[in-house]
Amino acid sequence: MDAAGLPADKAHDSIRPLSAGNYRLFIESRQPWSTCIAFNGKIRIQYRLLKPGFQRAAAFYQGVCMNQEQTVPEGQNQEADELRNLSEQQRVRREKLAKLQSEGRDPFAVLTWNQTHHSKQIKDAFAEHENKDVSVAGRIMSFRDIGKAGFIDLQDRDGRIQVYLNAEGLGAEIYADIKTWDVGDIVGVEGYVFKTKRGEISVHANRMVLLTKSLEPLPEKFHGLRDPEIRYRRRYLDLIMNTQVMDTFKKRTQIIKCIRDYLDEREYIEVDTPILSTIASGAAARPFVTKSNALNLQLYLRIATELYLKRCIVGGMERVYDMGKNFRNEGIDIRHNPEFTMIELYQAYADYNDMMELLENLVAYTALKVCGSTTVTYQGTELNLAPPWRRLTMMDAVKEYGNIDFSAVKDDAEAQVLAKKHGLDHELKKKLKDCTKGDILNAAFEKFAEEHLIQPTFILDYPADISPLTKQKPGDPTMTERFEAFIFAREIANAYSELNDPIVQLDRFTQQARERELGDDEAYMLDEDFVASLEVGMPPTGGMGIGIDRLIMFLTDAYSIRDVILFPTMKPQS
């Protein structure tokens, strides 16, 4: 035997040392020329390099050395070098795969499996299935080998079911073969349903097929996958290992379906509005910028669907919504992901009072359907979502929680004095002397009141300065018919009696343009065609936006928005 562990009588002139204990040797496969690597005296076959034409490689694996006729061009060696970095466990699995493929049993060549049952179905109705034949499929989550018999925990879409297998039922040879399968592999099982001595509902296997080989070891069975970075980056592992993650995303789908059902029943029309647009308006946020090659044009990803949906109202649709992704180029934290799901809906001949009723009923309906109750527990706090929700004007909220009475404040100057007195000058974005009564009221609300709004609460009547798309309150042009709904101190919806006066709307946009010139890059962009649509005439309309991800967070008790978004935005790792 030589250093690489090969029989001395075989020709090894194609074995070249790579580094201490590691050798590269070149062997012939059908095409193209491939390499294997010998590690510390053990032959390791790198299956990835061995394209179709495996017989000879496999023979080599079994100790018969191939004659060398040609070596790999230098340029290809890099790949072999990279493969040396595989862990022991990865190499073992690749060898197992190579062996199967060399025997003409390539698991990746399997096309279908006739899956007649799922785990939950069998477990939920055991009496009905007992002693009946079933065919299940899924991933091996654990394998308890007890000699001539064994138990596999098989995980499918709905959960897990145990498979019992023994040498008697399957044949000693096949049983021995199955023992080489790994946790993580995907298998098909045919057998009959029974209950073990310990009472575990199981499938007694009489046929098993390896449907897919897993080349990566799964995270540990007991502790599972905890590292949040891997959970978010490699969500598939998270879904496999953490069952509540699968539940959360199933619930997410149900919630979205519920919302659609609710609105569709009320004769709302679902529409798709553009994501790419030359103007990103309808909200105060910085957009993502992109570019059209065909049009040689700078485009923005939408930050809201509002202005397009109102055009639909102008067009006569009466009730519309768009549920989809918005994109805001802003900070990322447990409540914000750069792309997030939002529904905006608009109803002609309605106002913000109608939107309040719609929201509280919609949320209660969804909670009842998905969670089975209008009371949910979020992060240890019980939330009662049943209507009616508390209604409180912003001014009353500030009075109640901050002990400041803005109803007595006559003008901006007076408000500025109050702001100073209550330490609000640090909260304000602009210089105090530029702040209006509305700015200061809003700051006072955020500082004193917001954190107390744990149970669902509507905060009504926002200052006009921060609500450029909203109708003014009758009798008070500084205030608007706008509400935001808060749950657990977080905003989950924002709604208006929509401003439909094109002249006032143009004024508001002009004001926003001034703010933009003063450096506020979140001020609303002017959309002239939208104003033109209002000139055609939009009926009185109530509109609302609901943060879908945030609603889902409450209904699934998710701490972070990343826990309800399958693939949250992450920086690349390297």
Next chain:
RNA sequence: GGGAUGCUAGCUCAGUAGGUAGAGCAACGCCCUUUUAAGGCGUGGGUCACAGGUUCGAAUCCUGUGCAUCUCACCA
């Protein structure tokens, strides 16, 4: 953008006055035909995130970088 914390085997985590890197699970070999975090015996497995520095010697101390988590700001 600021601050705090973390990054060690496939996974979950220990580790140290600065002196050859540890456990459990997983892997590999053997035993076991109703187990279920199965059990028993044995064996392998690491660029201690990355790059510098201090030192006879660095996973450990210092500096920088990357990524993540939390937090503040921004943001509704």
